[in-house]
Amino acid sequence: MQKIKTAVVGASGYTGMELLRLLLMHPNAELTCVTSRQYAGQPLSSVFPRFSQMAGSEVAFTEPDAETIKASGAEIAFLALPHGVAAAYATALLELGVKVIDLSADFRLNDPDVYEEFYGAVHPAQELLKEAVYGMPELPQRSEAIAKARLIASPGCYPTSIILPLVPLLQNGLIDPQSIVTCSMSGVSGAGKSSNVLFSFCEANESVRAYSAPKHRHLSEIEQELSIAASEPVAMSFTPHLVPTHNGICTTTSAKLIGSPESIGKALEAAYADKEFVRLLGEGSTADTKNVTRTNFIDIGWAVDERTGRVLLFSAEDNLGKGAAGQAVQSFNLVAGLPTQAGLQNI
Template sequence: MSQKVKVAVLGASGYSGIELLRLLLRHPHATLVAVTSRTLAGKALSDEFPRFRQVGVSDTLTFTAPDVASLKQSGAEIAFLALPHGVSVEYAKPLLEAGIKVIDLSADFRLRSAEVYKEFYAHEHPAPELLDEAVYALPEIRAEEIKKARLIACPGCYPTSILLPLIPLLKAGLLAEDPLAVSSMSGASGAGRNASIPLLFCEVQNSLRSYSVPQHRHLSEVGQELSLAAGMPVKLSFVPHLVPVYAGICTTTFATPKEGVTVEQVEAVLKEAYADQPFIRLLGKNQSPDTKHVMGTNFVDIGWALDARAGRLILMSAEDNIGKGASSQAIQNMNLVCGFDPAAGLMSV
């Protein structure tokens, strides 16, 4: 890749797509050459999103319908797929065949098993032959694989908040085999930008509710990645909640430490795992992360506590579901693929 990579965004009209545009338009090493949206085709980017006026190339770009031949002609080297689940896969294969690397924000390539995909997404996987090639791209865990990949599957928002505190502890063997319990809260933007009565302001405001219990789709990728880290099957219960805010995820995980494990050991393992990771902020023992401190950033704040009376380890994390849970993490992966500084274009607070 050159020092200035040409990129395209497919599905640029959703919340994740808009955040991708915001980050790419000011990225020091990226040039936005194409933006697609079936609903906005023919409209000028800066007219549809006035906040981008006079920012980078926004005043010269027009939305087009997604077409692989046109994207190839634009010179795009990397395509971000900010498309719904089940739609990204339609474009990934022809884009790869055209020599364009793919960074997918949907769930289409996160799972290694086509059977598990069918179980959680209720239809056959359209391109199972690509599942072995796709890299589940949690950059703090798989940087070396990401650097060599041409098909990158960005983790889901909830999984990112769950996996980052747990994976180092499972790898270090600090946790017992008891099932994990995870409770997460997310802002309404996590459901996307489509009109939906349950997500109307009057429905969400002054309300708090759980949903997709007991089998949220993200449970599949969380279980997959935790089991890989532990080297054995890991069981967990996961309960997501919708809270009346625009964005942000706050996750609390309850785990059983092995006998004799101390909170100091937990801290030492997390510090060793993330010592060189610019976007992991370890808050310390008994420190509770707050979503207001990560909004609009690529940071994940992590705290932990040991409840000696209950014999439970409590792990806490906060992130921006549109940022580290989607678009800014995708940019972080692009930086790795292109050999840029992993923090390039992402250090705003």
């Protein structure tokens, strides 16, 4: 069986751990290098006892160094690093001939000025922005582009839950592009292994609150991809909320309906009927995080509010799965010429 030698850079965070879980169980992946400054020298099975006795769990963490990653034989490297840090590793690895799937925000935006506006710093590798492919395989022609790419920008968790329900409607002119309002709720793991007291158990448990409003960083890539779908600039309202669960995202989006109510379901079916990880729930059905956590599925339902003339879109996904590690593995499969579902069907 074909085995693709693979590295995970920054493997000690929540997303990194989920990547490790998926890759250790992937029939076509061979972990040859995992990096973490904090755990350098320790085997995976020591840092993450849940992986003990799994093939590959004997691999030891190393310092994050491009030459070491290349020397491990890795053909593809996942970057589970903070924005602003990932770009330097991507540049070095690409120069060494290692393909890169970046889970940070460093290559998601086409415009370096937008990156600077939302992330507060000059983009560290602007020459690579035109080359990077936004890695959402379900978007039109995106699977083909991902398969040919050497640098893939894996989307953010909130954007995945918002973009996928909206793109078919915008492409078909079924909603007013300037009327979109979205509210999302995410589990606390979405903040990463943060030392911020606001994400501690006592602060987050038994509490729900909005944050990063009105200009969450993910809004930049959401508006970029929706503008492409609508063929015009899209500006929207997005309010994220923190809820006391470990993982999962539940999103409700509304927009002014232009098309007929029946056209909503038809557009979604036409776009996603053959997409393995998009489950359409039908009109009048809402999405529930308990049905998608620990999977790579996104569930989408919808309803039409005839009283206000707006369509309501409901979606749910695992922020660590379809919103991060799972979607990155989808891109890995495409780059490696494997079936899209490889390693993701029974997770």
